[in-house]
Amino acid sequence: MPAPTLNDKRWSIDLEKRIQEAHAEDPQVYAQRYAFNPDSGKEFFVIDTPPPYPSGTWHIGAVAQYSMIDVIARSQRLLGKEVYFPWGVDRNGINIEFTVEKNTKRKMKTYDRAEFLELCKTTIETFTQAMRETARRVGLSCDFEREYLTDSPEYRAVTQSIFVELFRNGSIIEDLRPNIYDPVEGxxxxxxxxxxxxxxxxxxxxxxxxxxxxxxxxxxxxxxxxxxxxxxxxxxxxxxxxxxxxxxxxxxxxxxxxxxxxxxxxxxxxxxxxxxxxxxxxxxxxxxxxxxxxxxxxxxxxxxxxxxxxxxxxxxxxxxxxxxxxxxxxxxxxxxxxxxxxxxxxxxxxxxxxxxxxxxxxLLKEWYVRQTHTQDRIREHAEQIEFHPPRNKQFLMDWMDNISIDWPISRRRWYHTEIPIWYCDDEDKIIVPPTGIYVQPWCQEPPEGSQVLDRKSREIIGSFDEMKQALGTIVGEEKVFDTWMDSSNSNLFVSGYLNQPEVFEKAFPTALRPQGKEIVRTWLYYTLLKSTLLLDQPGFKHVWIDGLGMDPWGRKMSKSLGNGIDADSVLECGAGGRTGSWKVKGPDKTVSLRANKIGSECFRLWKACDAQVGDDFHINPEEIEKKYFGVLTKLFNVARFASQFEVPSNLDDAPEGLAVEDEWILAEFQTTMATVEKAWTHLDIYTATQALKTFGTGILPSHYLEMVKSRLYDEDKAAAWTLHRMVRDFMTMFTPVCPFFTHHISSTIYGASAVDVDAFPSQPYPSVASGTARGDELRALSASIQTFNGDTWGHKKEQGISLNQPVSGVEIPKELEPFTAILTRMHHLE
RNA sequence: GGGUCUGUGGUCUAGUGGUUAUGACACCGCCCUUACACGGCGUUGAUCGAGGGUUCAAAUCCCUCCAGACCCA
CATH class of the missing domain: 3.90.740.10 (Valyl/Leucyl/Isoleucyl-tRNA synthetase, editing domain)
Incomplete structure (x- = not known):
């Protein structure tokens, strides 16, 4: 018997980690695979990924959601799109200020401002690093080289420039109004x-x-x-x-x-x-x-x-x-x-x-983004966006119905983007910086190129450089922006607004906004508000709103409940033979959960298969392993089995003389392919993954492989071609869900990685495609074939005959007449 | 108090008017069969949250109630 080229006896977490490390080893190769290349000539698919906020560990529910965004990114690459899957980190905000206050036991306002900012920056950097590692471990194919940080000068400059633009077009105003105020944080x-x-x-x-x-x-x-x-x-x-x-x-x-x-x-x-x-x-x-x-x-x-x-x-x-x-x-x-x-x-x-x-x-004098006047326009734009699932659009609509006041955007905090304004003595003129320059008015003079505006009419009066002497004393604004003022620019930023106009032209509206449903009223709403005020366009083509990760009993995971599950522990479960165990507080008592091996591929497969997008999902490591590790084992073994037979030199074209069972399984396979292609096109992860799982662990191994085993051992060319062609294309279609698994198998057996494929596989055998008479005729026999095999196995069992022993008295049904020879051989009928 | 969503075998899940409700896991039983015992085959097991209504026909549409999640006052 020929030896399989797939050496490993089975799929394991250590193997997964080896593949993963090799994958990230060479930055050139990595960039070739996953970096955004605006000059490729392909259609853009820009994803406005939710930049995570680094605060200790990354919530496992968010990691699960993120892995599904990766599935979308990879499936769009597979469909031939030029995907930009950015990696951003949201680092502005009051959270990190609180963390520093807590660590140093000192209130922010007792610090020197510059000193405090430095403390925030170094603290958040340590959290950021942990997050990058988890992102890689779960297999995200982000463009890590181009990482963006929302507290970087480049990002903040975009926020500030957009503020100036909105101020000038009348969308931003300052006013004395009743505001909700936190007196403790000031x-x-x-x-x-x-x-x-x-x-x-x-x-x-x-x-x-x-x-x-x-x-x-x-x-x-x-x-x-x-x-x-x-x-x-x-x-x-x-x-x-x-x-x-x-x-x-x-x-x-x-x-x-x-x-x-x-x-x-x-x-x-x-x-x-x-x-x-x-x-x-x-x-x-x-x-x-x-x-x-x-x-x-x-x-x-x-x-x-x-x-x-x-x-x-x-x-x-x-x-x-x-x-x-x-x-x-x-x-x-x-x-x-x-x-x-x-x-x-x-x-x-x-x-x-x-x-x-x-x-x-x-009552406070604050800066506001006007929003009550433009709700109908945002609604019109929202109508043009495709929501996944459609019902989650309701969250946005409900929130918009409740909006009655403008959005106050100024905050009296420090680790945020500064409001880019200087006030003149006379109170009639203000100074704003030039586009694309990050400024800190609380400690800086206006930079070269700044402009002087009339505070009321918003008209440009002149350049700051020329008017400097006449303006008298100027005072920089001390206040900063609400963090959502930064976050709601993310789609503009990743699409190249201001920085890459030629890219922006093709990239906006951004192809996809994936996010959790809990931030519809903030992130999604504010982003749509911005794109309406700034560009009068919908911000996105698709909005994909996922549910929340809950504990095994359907409750929110939280520190106070003690029911959290650490993402890294699940991803590392099984590495080096170490098992995982989790103590989780249930509704009645603390429950101990155990698993032997999970890893990123199994985790991703679980999330892809177990719940439709938009539903809240329960996270139970025991269940993840029990339900999905076996699927990987099965698929791995199908590939390993195939790998012991010689790969035909020409996998693209079918050889002469396919047997009827080859044609039959190809008819089934092509139906699966059509389902998967359609599902990937519609961002429907669940349907694609289910179809692949059903075919790959069901009819393919149980019926087709059992049927053609003997032909394969006899070195039948047609059977080997059929099997290899299916395994290769299967791995290609499956690569969005389990990239390392499929990469390993495809490159080992076929010498080309499935993750590099940038066109959906073509139909191996068009004459039995969906809709052809021959294909329909063959697929109609599938039920009979499965029933017949099941009955025959059952019959042998009843008779106490082992499966490889001959059996008599079994009638092949009339409609399966073309399969007589192969079924006789398969079951040793006499 | 209001709104939105959800409620299908022990667990998870498919199914938006039409035979006997899908599949997975678990359970139980049988099987080492030249890829896989981390496997295979098979058997149990659901009055589709409760009640009412519409219809020839309801898990599916409508109403009321109950439970959970999210959001709001």
């Missing part, structure tokens, strides 16, 4: 960054007295805000209070610097059945207050300052923090006998997503 935040946490609070019923002496109770959880009360409102239909509307009502607490009573008005937002049905509206206790103030045209009071302390307005409580003032206010009300009732209540209060601090609404 910064404005956007609506999208607010979350809600349950807290116990006191609901206090306070007695207020009307000018006519009527006493009414008003319930509030925020008595300290009474000093900012601008109006007391009741529902217009609430007959209990009709007679009081228009009257003045006395504030129950002392105040300083404002009138001591307010008018009673009506407003439809009041819930008559809540408490007494009377509501005090303060600037600003919550978002509803903001809306009422705006609708009634009231002048807001500033009760809380930037440190989160009460202003002069609060009279005796001025200078206290919000919480202290709340306590003092209750004590004061109690001592004057104005408290009717206090009850403890569970309430969801708004906190900042990053710092978990209760937020306040404060």
């Amino acid at each position: 910064t404005t935040i956007a609506d999208a960054e607010v979350e809600r946490l349950p807290r116990r609070t006191n609901l206090v019923d306070v007695e207020w007295v009307c000018e006519d002496g009527t006493k009414i109770a008003i319930s509030t959880t925020r008595p300290e805000m009474i000093c900012a009360c601008g109006v007391v409102v009741v529902h217009p239909d609430d007959e209990r209070y009709t007679h009081l509307v228009g009257k003045q009502i006395q504030l129950p607490l002392p105040v300083d610097g404002r009138e001591t009573s307010v008018e009673i008005k009506t407003h439809p937002s009041v819930k008559s059945d809540f408490g007494s049905g009377v509501l005090m509206v303060c600037s600003f206790g919550d978002q509803n207050d903001v809306a009422v103030f705006r609708e009634l045209g009231l002048t807001p009071f500033q009760a809380i300052n930037l440190e989160g302390k009460m202003t002069k307005l609060a009279g005796p409580f001025a200078g206290q923090t919000v919480l202290e003032a709340r306590k003092s206010a209750i004590e004061h009300l109690e001592s004057t006998g104005k408290i009717i009732n206090i009850e403890q209540r569970e309430q969801d209060i708004p906190v900042s997503e990053r710092g978990k601090n209760p937020v306040e609404i404060i």
Whole structure:
């Protein structure tokens, strides 16, 4: 018997790692395979990959999602596209600031700004390195050479230039408006960054007295805000209070610097059945207050300052923090006998997503991206984008329906992109840098080429270099951008906006935005907003929105629940014979999970096969191994079996004299090929992988191989050609899912790697293709063949005959008459 | 409190009006058969979350409820 050219007895994690290391060894070879080559003449397929944020370990769910983006990248290369699969790292933001504060036990604002920035940079670099390694380990075919960092001067320059462009076209404005503010971290935040946490609070019923002496109770959880009360409102239909509307009502607490009573008005937002049905509206206790103030045209009071302390307005409580003032206010009300009732209540209060601090609404002069005026236009653009799965488009639409205010983009933090503006003495002129130059206005003068603009009209007045002397003292902006202001440029950046105009021409709208569904309202929405405001175009051709990685019981993985699974431990499971074990907190008790071998190929196969895009997926290493490692073993062995037979010198053209079973399996194979090609074209990973798995572990080995074994041993040329042609093309089609597996097999047996193929394999035997009479006729026999084989194996078993022993009394059905010879030989019928 | 999505054997999953509901894993039974025992073959096992409705016909469409996830107030 000839020896197989595939030496390894079976697929293993050590083999996987050997192949992987060899793959990355030569940067030239790597670049040849995976780097973006804009001059290739092929159609572009630019992927706007989600630049991960380095913070310790990379979430296994995100790694799984990322590996599917890689499947898309590789499948598009296979379909002949020039793929740009960038590797970017998102490094701006408050997270790294928190990490540094925690590590050094010092608040950011106690540092020298430059010193703090340096600390952030070195800290984030160590996290970034770990992430690069995981990315390679899971087999991402990114263009690592061109790595981009969102905190690099190049990236930040693009953000700043886009800001200037948007400012000049009127999409960005500065204004004094109520903003959501985190007093602990000292910064404005956007609506999208607010979350809600349950807290116990006191609901206090306070007695207020009307000018006519009527006493009414008003319930509030925020008595300290009474000093900012601008109006007391009741529902217009609430007959209990009709007679009081228009009257003045006395504030129950002392105040300083404002009138001591307010008018009673009506407003439809009041819930008559809540408490007494009377509501005090303060600037600003919550978002509803903001809306009422705006609708009634009231002048807001500033009760809380930037440190989160009460202003002069609060009279005796001025200078206290919000919480202290709340306590003092209750004590004061109690001592004057104005408290009717206090009850403890569970309430969801708004906190900042990053710092978990209760937020306040404060009037601040900030920069905004205008968005309320352009929602319909974004919707029109979204209509032109293909969503995968289509239903996840709803997340975007729902969020857009909720948008009622502009997007505040300025932040009072440091490790972010600086707002590129200098203000002149006269307050009428501002200075902006030239396009493509990164500036830090808090510590730099405007660079050469900067321009002076009119602050109101946005017109260019002249060049800074010429006007310098006349401008007097200039002050650089200290504030920075919201990180989403950077992230929402990612598709522009990777498509070559500003830096490579000739590439951008062909690359935009960006082919694909893959992302998780939890950041639809931020990353996806803001990116679409930008492309609408800047270019009046949809940002993407396809948006691919995946579900979240959950624990084995379907719960979110989190540190506090103790149910996380480390990505590296799964990818390394089985390397060097080391098994993996995970202790995961389940709903009832801690469960110990064990697996012997997984690795990147098995992990990718699992994610590709186990869940449709968009569904949340459960991550259980035991299941990954049990369900999918065997598939790799099987496919490996089919290839190993094939490798012991000589590879025909001409694999492209079919030899004369194919047997009927060869034609039959080729008919089946070509149907699978058609399914796979269509699925890869439509970014449908699940269907492609399922089709390959079903064919490769089912009908091919169980029926065809068993049938033609004896012919192969007899050195039958037609059988060898059929088998080798199928194995080669199978590996090619499968390469997006398991690149190292298929690379190894194809280059070992056929001398050419499947990962380098840049055209989908052609039909090996067109005369039995889908739609041909001959092909349909043969495929119609598949069920019969499988049934007949199953019955015959079952019959032998019943008779206690081993499979290689002759058996009598088995009838071959009429429709399988053409297969009589081969079936007789296969089952040793007599 | 509201919205969106999801709910199919023990586990995961296919199936968007039409025979007896797909497949995988697990379980159990049998088999070392010249690629593979990290394998092969086979048997169990689901009133398709619950209830109601539309229809000749419902896992599939509609309503109500329950559970979970995500988002929002």
